[in-house]
Amino acid sequence: MSLASDICDWVFVEAGVAQLESSQGRCETVGEGPPPRGQEWYMGQVAKSPQTLQRLTEASPISYVNDSWDLPIYMFLGANDLRVPMFQGEAFFKRVKACTAKTKVECEAIIYPKDTHPLDSVPAQIDSCSRILDIFDKKLI
Structure with a gap:
């Protein structure tokens, strides 16, 4: 990193x-x-x-991912992120997916091809906020 x-x-x-x-x-x-x-x-x-x-x-967050991982992960990644390059997020995502393959813990990565670290384009903000609200509706309410 x-x-x-x-x-x-x-x-x-x-x-x-x-x-x-x-x-x-x-x-x-x-x-x-x-x-x-x-x-x-x-x-x-x-x-x-x-x-x-x-x-x-x-x-490093990836060092805590293991076979007992039971938390759902929803990652929003900017493909042009220089702060935390996308390969870091992809590696974390793949590790969680591999460790939770048997338990079927929900793990999703959404990539915004034109965005950087803050995901500050209007389309990315609308989409990510909409997805977060959907997650809250389905999982928390």
Whole structure:
């Protein structure tokens, strides 16, 4: 994920490996040595640490999908998403489908070919909102 995202440093922040004050400001590590010096530092120094790799694995949603998964999943993916590239969502979807093949847990992925991370085109907003309301009607009410 860190190499695929347009904000690779944020992956490390979310995993608790680094703390960023702003994209222009100071960035500090959390118990991992000297302050970073750009993307090369993340990829070359931090990513090699076994502790960092463990934290990144623990922060990744796909690491929690197993044969006991029993929650329905409805994913809305923008094909042009640079924040969380679509292959990440596809991998998660395929893993859930494989782990729930016997239990028939509902798992659906909707791909919006012209959208990015926020799914902010009018057609995507209308469609996704409509689908979410349908899910609420069928599953929660």
